[in-house]
Amino acid sequence: MKTINKWMSASLVAALLLTGCTNEQPPAPSAQSATSPSSQPADAPQQPGASPAAATQAAIPAAVDKPLKIALVSEFSIGTFSAQYLQGVKEQVSKFGGELVVYNADGDLGKMAAHLDTAINQKVDGILINHGRAEALQPGVERAVKAGIPVVAFDNDLDQVEGVTVIDQDDYxxxxxxxxxxxxxxxxxxxxxxxxxxxxxxxxxxxxxxxxxxxxxxxxxxxxxxxxxxxxxxxxxxxxxxxxxxxxxxxxxxxxxxxxxxxxxxxxxxxxxxxxxxxxxxxxxxxxxxxxxxxxxxxxxxxxxxATDPADIGRVQSRFLYQKIAGEHTPKYFSLDPHLVSQDKLPDQPVNMSDLTQYVSGWGRSDAAISPWMAALEAKHK
Known part of the structure; x- marks a missing residue:
């Protein structure tokens, strides 16, 4: 277009820096840094995933080689995006042989904080947090971490709590x-x-x-x-x-x-x-x-x-939690790569989310947070 200059992304980064925003995320680590198991030597090559052969030979860590009780504490469950995100969490936890307990706060942060306390008191093995704000949740999250319950949060500002991994869709x-x-x-x-x-x-x-x-x-x-x-x-x-x-x-x-x-x-x-x-x-x-x-x-x-695939967000978040439970290092921040889905790039016939890999370059299942033992764990519970 005649009125549009060709600079885009560089100006955005510069402008964000100039705005002086606080509490900003540092650059997200690569998928490779998000997947290295603690059992590997520090100088071992990092791989985003594992081949089926390697995965079946990998020993399943004792901490995850049993039925785990996982809590998902959500601020709300409005719309089909939330439904597909929840489906992704359920799918991954089920494949790992875990039990998922879902707490929905219906948009009430006070209720969400109470649900978080309930999950901690029930001594769940891990906690997933969906949205919410630190002002309501930070005391509970700190209590969970102190009690040895790993926490992975999605789309919130809980990055001040040490030991918590915060993932997002790279909203910028x-x-x-x-x-x-x-x-x-x-x-x-x-x-x-x-x-x-x-x-x-x-x-x-x-x-x-x-x-x-x-x-x-x-x-x-x-x-x-x-x-x-x-x-x-x-x-x-x-x-x-x-x-x-x-x-x-x-x-x-x-x-x-x-x-x-x-x-x-x-x-x-x-x-x-x-x-x-x-x-x-x-x-x-x-x-x-x-x-x-x-x-x-x-x-x-x-x-x-x-967009990013909401079900994939749920799967990635769940895998990070299992990595934490297994005692592996996980990054403090992780952003999934978004994609622009344009009407003019879609076919005439109706498509659904699973079809988008054919029409949107880069769309598909993320290989983030995959450890070599995960395929063996899934096979055990298949």
Missing amino acids: SLAWQGLKNLAQSIDGKGNIVYIWVGGFAPMEKRNRVYEIFLKRYPNIKEIARFGSATPNTALDTQAQMDAILKKFPNKGDIAAVWAPWDEFAKGATRAIKAAGRTEIKVFGIDLSDEDLQLIQEPNSPWKASA
Whole structure:
């Protein structure tokens, strides 16, 4: 596009440094550094995975060679992304012969902290944390670590607790991929609607990139902002977006919608289609089978979403936890690589998440947090 300069990622990194944000993650370690078992010598070559032959010969550590009780403490379970993430956790824990106990706080941080205390008091073998904030969870997490219960957290700010591994989807890259695509699609100018809610670690990170984006593209103007996280987020967003469309009724009033959560994108897409305003383009973050159906509908305004496989997130998080239980070193931070899934790159026939490896370069199962003994453990419980 004529108005888009070719520098992108470098300017983003520089701008992030200049913003002076605190509590930022250092660069994520490579998949290789996340997979080395403690049983290897320090100078042994690191490998992201193990061949089937090597895996079957690897001794299963005694700490994981028994049925383990794993707790998953979630802030919420809204939408299909959360459902597919949970499925990934269940799948991996089951393959390792473990028992998964799920605690859902329904968006209540106080309830989430109480669930964490319950899991600790029940002396579970390991704890997975899904979202939440350190202000509510840090005392409980510190108590778990002190009690010798390993903890791996996803999408939160618990990085101040020593011994906890925090994984995420690399929210800065997710946001920049989607926003860059939005800017290119509207030639770097036009009015946009921003659907966002604060109070969640990944949302706060994505918003930092959005603020830089507005400075990078001064001809793109935000004309409306709304958003809330509720048990019916997609429906509530649809109603709110419908009100925005009535406030800006003319073609050209709105060029695009930035929705950095797929529940927001679903609601906006449905409102735009119902109003016959499909000239408005929607760009989002996160992806599920339901989202893919909406993106592939005829005349769908949802043009692209930056995402990682939610089920794969659950599998990787679970593997890190088992590595911790086995006494292996795990990184303090780990970010899964996101991908941009564009409507124009998908085939005419409907596809689901498992099909995306054929159409999105790099999409697929992560080989992070794989130790040589894991295949043997899975085979034992097959």
